[in-house]
Amino acid sequence: xxxxxxxxxxxxxxxxxxxxxxxxxxxxxxxxxxxYQFYPRPFCLACDSDDIGWVAxxxxxxxxSQTTVHLKAAPELGLVTPYVVAVVQLExxxxxxxxxxxxxxxxxSPVQVSWRSRPGQAPVPVFGLATP
Amino acid sequence: xxxxxxDREVFISGVAEAPLGEVRDHSELxxxxxxxxxxxxxxxxxxxxxDGLFVNYLGEEGTxxxxxxxxxxxSYSDSSDLGGAAFVAFLGHASAALQTGRCRVAxxxxxxxxxxxxxxxxxxxxxKATSPQFEQPYGLPAPMGQFGLLAARHMYEYGTTPEQLxxxxxxxxxxxxxxxxxxxxxxxxxxxxxxxxxICAPLHRLDCCLVTDGxxxxxxxxxxxxxxxxxxPIRVAGTxxxxxxxxxxxxxxxxxxxxxxxxxxxxxxxxxxxxxIDVFEPYxxxxxxxxxxxxxxxxxxxxxxxAFVQEGNLTATGSLPSIxxxxxxxxxxxxxxxxxxxxxxxxxxxGQAGARQVPxxxxxxxxxxxxxxxxxxxxxxxRG
Ligand SMILES: [Zn+2]
Numbered sequence: 001x002x003x004x005x006x007x008x009x010x011x012x013x014x015x016x017x018x019x020x021x022x023x024x025x026x027x028x029x030x031x032x033x034x035x036y037q038f039y040p041r042p043f044c045l046a047c048d049s050d051d052i053g054w055v056a057x058x059x060x061x062x063x064x065s066q067t068t069v070h071l072k073a074a075p076e077l078g079l080v081t082p083y084v085v086a087v088v089q090l091e092x093x094x095x096x097x098x099x100x101x102x103x104x105x106x107x108x109s110p111v112q113v114s115w116r117s118r119p120g121q122a123p124v125p126v127f128g129l130a131t132p
Numbered sequence: 133x134x135x136x137x138x139d140r141e142v143f144i145s146g147v148a149e150a151p152l153g154e155v156r157d158h159s160e161l162x163x164x165x166x167x168x169x170x171x172x173x174x175x176x177x178x179x180x181x182x183d184g185l186f187v188n189y190l191g192e193e194g195t196x197x198x199x200x201x202x203x204x205x206x207s208y209s210d211s212s213d214l215g216g217a218a219f220v221a222f223l224g225h226a227s228a229a230l231q232t233g234r235c236r237v238a239x240x241x242x243x244x245x246x247x248x249x250x251x252x253x254x255x256x257x258x259x260k261a262t263s264p265q266f267e268q269p270y271g272l273p274a275p276m277g278q279f280g281l282l283a284a285r286h287m288y289e290y291g292t293t294p295e296q297l298x299x300x301x302x303x304x305x306x307x308x309x310x311x312x313x314x315x316x317x318x319x320x321x322x323x324x325x326x327x328x329x330x331i332c333a334p335l336h337r338l339d340c341c342l343v344t345d346g347x348x349x350x351x352x353x354x355x356x357x358x359x360x361x362x363x364x365p366i367r368v369a370g371t372x373x374x375x376x377x378x379x380x381x382x383x384x385x386x387x388x389x390x391x392x393x394x395x396x397x398x399x400x401x402x403x404x405x406x407x408x409i410d411v412f413e414p415y416x417x418x419x420x421x422x423x424x425x426x427x428x429x430x431x432x433x434x435x436x437x438x439a440f441v442q443e444g445n446l447t448a449t450g451s452l453p454s455i456x457x458x459x460x461x462x463x464x465x466x467x468x469x470x471x472x473x474x475x476x477x478x479x480x481x482x483g484q485a486g487a488r489q490v491p492x493x494x495x496x497x498x499x500x501x502x503x504x505x506x507x508x509x510x511x512x513x514x515r516g
Contacts, residue, residue: 010265013262013265017265032337035278036406039265039266043160052146054332064285064381065281065282065284065285065288066281067277067281067283067284067332067334067335068282068330068332068333069271069272069273069277069332069333070282070329070330070331070332070333071273071331071332073271074271077268077269077270077271079270079271081321081331083271085270085271085272085281086281087278087281087380087381093383095268095381096266096381097266097270097331097379097381098270098378099270099271099273107284107285107288109290116269118269124270128474
């Protein structure tokens with residue numbers, strides 16, 4: 001059972017986490033200048049327009065950088081040391097922090113989104129090597 | 133009252149380290165009091181002369197708490213939180229306050245017992261910010277995770293090697309061997325660094341700064357008051373600062389580092405070029421921090437810093453003596469290093485650096501960074 005996103009998210013990000021609970025990755029796009037935006041803000045930072053809406057991201061991207069962490073993570077994160085933290089550049093342009101799972105990736109590797117479930121919260125997007 | 137002309141020049145007229153290393157017989161505040169009294173004596177002044185106070189990381193209303201403890205009542209207070217870069221940025225803030233007559237004697241202080249208290253947190257997350265939603269789930273240990281990501285990208289873009297990163301730590305240790313106050317002074321080799329355990333790959337344990345107690349104090353004065361100082365006053369010739377991103381994915385590129393804007397501003401204000409710099413004090417939170425600082429300040433073209441360090445340019449006999457105290461990697465890293473970088477530069481420019489003195493040093497450049505590679509502040513300091 002996923003709690004209300006308002007318990008741990010905020011009103012400007014609630015839609016993103018509602019989509020995440022259905023394993024859909026959404027980002028913002030400006031209707032005026034077409035700029036994509038991540039993480040969400042209440043208007044477009046590129047042109048100040050209020051005409052900012054949600055679009056489905058393709059879920060495809062490339063690894064911009066990655067580091068293998070050899071320290072212990074907080075237990076509630078469910079990460080087994082060593083684990084890989086990466087900056088992934090989405091096909092649409094924005095970058096986000098994530099974990100890489102499965103087969104080893106390199107900087108520049110094509111990756112696609114998958115989801116890691118969390119107790120009581122929406123799943124988070126993680127990435128793995130894209131299948132050709 | 134806007135002060136103009138030669139009387140407008142601002143000087144660092146006193147510096148002192150707080151107790152360093154492992155401090156069990158003092159609190160942070162008493163460490164600050166000792167350092168403040170010593171720095172003021174160095175300037176020929178006392179606590180009763182201070183009317184400008186600059187602190188960071190010292191609790192809610194930090195300037196008020198520290199001011200009360202020191203028995204001073206500042207007419208000008210500043211606790212801008214630029215992370216570890218704040219203490220370099222404060223040289224600019226204090227200059228502006230002195231030049232506009234808001235204060236006559238500015239005191240910058242800091243102390244931490246992060247080693248003794250064992251309270252260093254790996255995460256900086258603010259419960260009310262976006263980090264808990266978009267970064268915290270992924271377990272990036274701050275700030276070494278951010279530095280690991282920067283190092284990996286630097287290696288990918290420019291072919292920088294683990295050996296080149298390690299050569300920064302080896303260079304810092306060579307300098308530390310000349311500094312009796314350094315925490316780590318035993319010789320270090322490239323292999324030692326590469327064989328130390330991985331923390332956030334490609335960074336090893338010995339690519340990362342120390343965790344020690346420590347702190348310091350800096351006194352700035354203006355015009356004639358500075359020239360009356362007990363020691364050679366060191367002129368604050370140029371300052372610059374920049375803040376860019378909190379979340380590392382929001383940094384557009386390595387070239388967009390906050391250090392670029394900060395250093396450009398400081399060098400322009402000081403009207404000096406890179407060839408004029410005799411001693412360079414970069415904030416070595418990690419080995420990659422130094423490569424980025426060399427490129428951000430413009431001592432090297434993008435991608436050339438690894439080879440530049442490996443060739444020995446930062447050593448005592450190199451073209452750009454740097455990290456002369458031994459730095460955060462080997463001398464002291466009390467959570468925020470910026471204040472100690474300034475103190476070391478002042479000692480070098482006064483000719484008081486003992487065995488590690490860079491002969492004839494007259495122009496120094498201090499480059500601080502802060503947060504999660506979020507902020508930078510640069511100062512050009514000149515003897516006389
Ligand atoms: Zn727009």
